[in-house]
Amino acid sequence: MKFLLIYPKWEKLDRQTRFTLPPHGPVVMAATLPADVDVKFIDENVDAINFDEGCDFVGISIMLTAQVKRGWEIADAFRARGIKVMCGGIATMLHAEESELHADAVFLGEAEGRMEQVFADFKAGRLQNVYNFMQDQPPIESVGTARRSILNRDMYNYRGVQMVDLVHASRGCRFNCYPCAVRFLGGRSFRPRPYDRVIEELSSIENNRLFIVDNSLAQDKDWEMGLFKEMIPLKKKWCSHPIEDDDKVLDLAAQAGAWFIYQAIFDSSNHIRDRVKRYHDYGIAVEGSILLGLDYHTEDYIKRLVDFLLEIELDMAEFTVLTPFPHTRTFDDLHKEGRIFSYDWNDYTCGKVVFQPKLMSPEKLQEMYYYAWDKFYEEEPQNYKMFKMLKRVMDKERADGTFKPRVRP
Numbered sequence: 001m002k003f004l005l006i007y008p009k010w011e012k013l014d015r016q017t018r019f020t021l022p023p024h025g026p027v028v029m030a031a032t033l034p035a036d037v038d039v040k041f042i043d044e045n046v047d048a049i050n051f052d053e054g055c056d057f058v059g060i061s062i063m064l065t066a067q068v069k070r071g072w073e074i075a076d077a078f079r080a081r082g083i084k085v086m087c088g089g090i091a092t093m094l095h096a097e098e099s100e101l102h103a104d105a106v107f108l109g110e111a112e113g114r115m116e117q118v119f120a121d122f123k124a125g126r127l128q129n130v131y132n133f134m135q136d137q138p139p140i141e142s143v144g145t146a147r148r149s150i151l152n153r154d155m156y157n158y159r160g161v162q163m164v165d166l167v168h169a170s171r172g173c174r175f176n177c178y179p180c181a182v183r184f185l186g187g188r189s190f191r192p193r194p195y196d197r198v199i200e201e202l203s204s205i206e207n208n209r210l211f212i213v214d215n216s217l218a219q220d221k222d223w224e225m226g227l228f229k230e231m232i233p234l235k236k237k238w239c240s241h242p243i244e245d246d247d248k249v250l251d252l253a254a255q256a257g258a259w260f261i262y263q264a265i266f267d268s269s270n271h272i273r274d275r276v277k278r279y280h281d282y283g284i285a286v287e288g289s290i291l292l293g294l295d296y297h298t299e300d301y302i303k304r305l306v307d308f309l310l311e312i313e314l315d316m317a318e319f320t321v322l323t324p325f326p327h328t329r330t331f332d333d334l335h336k337e338g339r340i341f342s343y344d345w346n347d348y349t350c351g352k353v354v355f356q357p358k359l360m361s362p363e364k365l366q367e368m369y370y371y372a373w374d375k376f377y378e379e380e381p382q383n384y385k386m387f388k389m390l391k392r393v394m395d396k397e398r399a400d401g402t403f404k405p406r407v408r409p
């Protein structure tokens with residue numbers, strides 16, 4: 001049977017350099033399909049969908065809120081042709097009830113160990129409207145190597161330079177940050193994968209450059225250090241969300257190939273200054289993730305914050321505006337206070353203001369978003385800073401003999 005798995009197009013952040021990373025949820029989900037399912041994958045961000053392509057069943061993998069409306073449009077179009085559609089993925093869980101209106105089946109939760117039942121139901125003509133496994137997570141040991149062979153690999157490069165492959169070493173998160181939905185999605189327990197499964201997966205990836213997409217690696221120091229030790233012989237180069245601010249951890253991370261870290265930067269304190277400096281001391285670059293529009297943010301505060309980022313020589317910066325995603329505390333508060341003025345999910349890109357900020361107008365916050373991007377990249381444009389980051393990884397690769405030239409037109 002032919003299963004068409006689709007990852008809908010989504011709008012990128014205004015001002016951010018355009019490049020596309022391979023999606024991860026769909027390739028992990030594809031690894032869980034029963035052996036007799038013939039899967040074809042389309043990432044609409046890099047390839048067009050042929051709605052008249054013959055297939056028996058369509059799956060739509062939706063990660064972002066800004067992707068849901070396009071996902072539903074695609075679902076409607078296939079259903080209008082008489083083909084059954086199942087939606088899954090992070091944003092399907094966050095928008096479950098609305099998704100039910102557009103799909104024959106809505107799958108909520110992790111796919112491991114569940115697809116045999118779903119596909120048996122489909123074949124028997126008894127597909128259920130909702131499969132809800134959110135409170136019943138599969139054992140973490142059952143997470144296998146993602147099925148990256150379904151990707152159209154040539155599309156994921158930046159000006160001919162090989163970008164990263166995505167991989168994860170754990171699920172869940174024990175924190176509960178204000179704007180984040182991970183607590184709702186994965187529960188608050190941290191679920192590390194066994195080292196041998198992670199190392200087996202990392203070894204199977206031809207690409208030397210990786211993005212370890214775990215929510216945060218800074219959750220269990222012993223596990224984190226053990227992981228880095230196991231990774232050293234692989235000589236991979238990788239970026240990730242934060243790692244522990246500890247000399248032993250930073251040293252092991254550097255030895256294991258840490259290239260750059262996405263670090264949330266929320267103020268201009270000495271704590272942040274030292275945190276960034278310590279990464280730099282270990283040869284690890286930092287891409288700051290900076291959220292604008294918190295209740296204490298004024299125009300002046302944002303201007304000073306951008307000056308601070310330049311002063312501490314942050315390598316790259318990604319500015320976003322606070323966005324009240326469903327199932328977050330941000331949504332609950334702003335909704336209750338009547339401060340959300342757009343519930344059009346296409347606006348939820350993190351680059352558009354959809355709520356009334358406390359100390360400025362929405363228009364001013366939007367203006368400050370553009371100000372932050374423009375000011376930070378005024379002297380050294382984004383392409384240049386990105387080139388410096390890529391050069392950094394190439395230098396590391398040349399130093400340990402792992403550099404592979406791979407230039408695409």
Ligand code: B12
Pocket residue numbers: 011012013020021022023024025026028029059060061062063064065066086087088089090091094107109110111112166168179180181182213214215289318320325326349350351
């Ligand atoms: C990787 C990632 C990215 C990558 C995506 C790369 C790509 N090409 O798609 C990048 C870096 C580009 C990215 C960007 C953003 N991201 Co992001 N990202 C993630 C992250 C860290 C991992 C997602 C992942 O791969 N998980 C692991 C996979 C295996 O899990 P999964 O997708 O749930 O898949 C499983 C199941 O859902 C199921 N499944 C999946 N698909 C399907 C389909 C079917 C049919 C079925 C049955 C099952 C199924 O099977 C899988 C295996 O069990 C998540 C947080 C997290 N840890 O989940 C945030 C997350 C998804 N991102 C988020 C956000 C906010 C963003 C941004 C909007 C803002 C930002 N700066 O972070 C930007 C986009 C800005 C823009 N407009 O340009 C939010 C989502 C908020 C929302 N409601 O939209 C999350 C949840 C982070 C958070 N802390 O809140 N992101």
Ligand code: SF4
Pocket residue numbers: 173174175176177180181182183215216
């Ligand atoms: S923002 Fe990151 S660290 Fe905080 S709860 Fe979400 S996933 Fe965990």
